[in-house]
Amino acid sequence: MNSTATERPGSVTVIGLGPMGRAMAEALLDRGYGVTVWNRTASRADDLVARGAVLAPCPADAVAANEVIILSLTDYEAVHAVLEPAAQALHDKVLLNLTSATPEEARAGARWAAGLGAVQLTGGVNSSPSGIGQPDSATLYSGPREVFDRHRQVLEALTGRVEHQGEDPGLAALSYQLGMVMFWTSMLSFWQAVALARANGLKAADILPYATETADSLAQFFAFYAERIDAGVHDGDVDRLAMGVASAEHVLHTHTEAGVDSTLPAAVVDLFRRGMAAGRAGDSFSSLVELLAKPGDPTEEGTDGRVREDGLSLR
Numbered sequence: 001m002n003s004t005a006t007e008r009p010g011s012v013t014v015i016g017l018g019p020m021g022r023a024m025a026e027a028l029l030d031r032g033y034g035v036t037v038w039n040r041t042a043s044r045a046d047d048l049v050a051r052g053a054v055l056a057p058c059p060a061d062a063v064a065a066n067e068v069i070i071l072s073l074t075d076y077e078a079v080h081a082v083l084e085p086a087a088q089a090l091h092d093k094v095l096l097n098l099t100s101a102t103p104e105e106a107r108a109g110a111r112w113a114a115g116l117g118a119v120q121l122t123g124g125v126n127s128s129p130s131g132i133g134q135p136d137s138a139t140l141y142s143g144p145r146e147v148f149d150r151h152r153q154v155l156e157a158l159t160g161r162v163e164h165q166g167e168d169p170g171l172a173a174l175s176y177q178l179g180m181v182m183f184w185t186s187m188l189s190f191w192q193a194v195a196l197a198r199a200n201g202l203k204a205a206d207i208l209p210y211a212t213e214t215a216d217s218l219a220q221f222f223a224f225y226a227e228r229i230d231a232g233v234h235d236g237d238v239d240r241l242a243m244g245v246a247s248a249e250h251v252l253h254t255h256t257e258a259g260v261d262s263t264l265p266a267a268v269v270d271l272f273r274r275g276m277a278a279g280r281a282g283d284s285f286s287s288l289v290e291l292l293a294k295p296g297d298p299t300e301e302g303t304d305g306r307v308r309e310d311g312l313s314l315r
Contacts, residue, residue, distance in 0.1 A: 010034060012154055013066045015059065015082060017044040019129040020098070021072035024158055025053060027133030031157045038062035040082075060086035063093060068154055070096045076105045080112070091117035094147055096154075098123040098139070102177065103170030110143065110169035121147050122169045124176025127159055135160030142171035186215070192264050199258040225286045234280070234287035244285040245272040 011034030014025045021039070025048050028035045035053040037045050038061075045055045056062035063069055063086045073079050079099055083090065095113050097106070097120050110120040120143055127137035138161040141148055148155070148164045155162045165171040190211055194204045228234070248269045255262040271288060280287045 011036065011066045012068045012070060013037070013056070013062050014070045014072065015039075015062055016072040016078075016099075017041075017048070018072065018074075020125065020132070021070075022048070023129040023132035024070055024072060024098075026051075028154075028157055029053060030133060033154075033157065034066075036062055036065040058086075059083060060089045062086075063089040067092070068094045068096055068151055070158075071099050073099045075099060076101045076109050079109065087116050093118045094151060095120045096123060096151070097121065098125055100124075100176065100180075101173050103174040106142075106173035107168070107170040119144055119147055120169055121151075122172040123155075124172045124179070125159065126176070126179055132158060137161065138163070140165055140172045140175045142166050142173075143169045188264060192260075195260050196255060196258055199260050225284075228284070229286055229289055234283045234290070236282045236284050239284050240281065241272065241275050241283055241285045241287060242281040245269065245276055248272050 010032070012028055013036040014021055014028070015038050017025065017037060017039035022044070025035050025037055029048070029051050035048070036056050037048055037053050038056045038059055039045055042055060045053065049055050054065070056065060059082050063083070071079055071083075073082065076099060079097065090113065095118055097109060101109065101122075106120075106122045110122065113120040122142050124140045125132075125137075126139065127134070131137035137159040139155065139159040140163050141155065142165045144167065145164055148162075152162065165175060193207060193211060197204070197207045248265070252262055252265040252269050255265050271291070272285070275281075275283075275285070275288050275291055278291060280291075
C-alpha cells in the first residue's frame with residue numbers, strides 16, 4: 001500500500017471517503033487523474049489504492065500533495081477537525097468544499113481558509129453518489145470565479161454540469177439547502193402517502209402512477225405561483241386559503257381514521273389555520289409564503305400559543 005503523497009500534474013486530493021467521497025475519487029481515477037486520498041478509517045481506501053490512488057498517512061500530507069483539495073465530509077465541524085492540524089500546509093491551496101453546510105457556515109469557512117492563505121470554492125452536489133462522473137449530474141458552485149474557471153475541468157470530472165452562482169461563498173450552500181428542503185419534504189410526502197395506502201390494503205406500487213402524475217404536475221404550479229409571488233399577488237381569484245384548509249383537514253381526518261401517524265398532515269393543517277387566523281381566508285394559499293417568512297410574528301399568526309390535544313395550535 002502506498003503511504004506517501006507526491007505532487008504530480010493533473011492530480012487532486014480527496015479527503016473523506018464516505019459514499020460521495022469514494023465516488024468522486026473513482027470518477028477522477030476513471031479520467032486519468034492522479035488521486036491522493038485520506039480518510040480517518042484508512043481501510044476504506046484499499047480499493048482506491050488498488051486502482052492507483054495514493055493513501056496519505058495524515059491530513060497534512062494529503063493537503064501538501066496537491067493544489068486542489070476536495071472535501072467530502074459530514075459537516076463543517078468535521079472539516080475543521082481534520083484541517084486545523086494541517087493548517088500550515090493550507091497556504092496557496094484550493095479547497096473544493098462539497099460538505100453540506102448552511103450559507104453562514106460556508107462563508108465562515110471561506111474566511112477561515114483565506115486567513116490561512118487558501119481559497120474555498122463552495123459546492124452543492126445535486127446528485128447521489130451513483131450520479132458522480134455522469135454527464136447529466138450537476139453541482140452548483142460559488143466563490144471566486146477565477147478559481148472556478150481555472151479548475152473547471154476537475155469540476156466537470158465530478159459532475160457533467162457545473163454552474164457558478166456568484167462570488168459569495170454562501171450562495172451554493174443556500175441553493176443546495178433550497179433543493180434539500182424540497183427533496184426531503186417531497187419524499188416524506190410520498191412515504192406518508194405510502195403509509196396511508198398500506199393502512200388501506202394497498203402497496204407502494206399501487207399508488208406509484210398517481211404519485212408520479214402528481215409530482216409531474218407540480219412544475220406548472222411552481223411556474224404559475226412563482227410569478228404571482230414575486231409580484232406580491234395573493235389574490236383569491238384562482239384558489240382561496242379557506243378552501244385549502246378544508247382539503248387539508250380532510251387529509252388529516254383520513255389519516256386519523258386509518259390509524260396512521262398524522263404528524264406531517266397535522267403540520268400542514270396547522271400552517272393553513274395560522275393563515276386563516278392572520279386574516280388571509282380569502283387570499284390564495286400562496287399567501288402562506290408571507291407567514292413562513294415571518295415566524296413568530298403575532299400580527300401574522302394571530303395566536304396565543306395554546307395547543308390542542310391533537311397537537312394543533314389553537315386559533
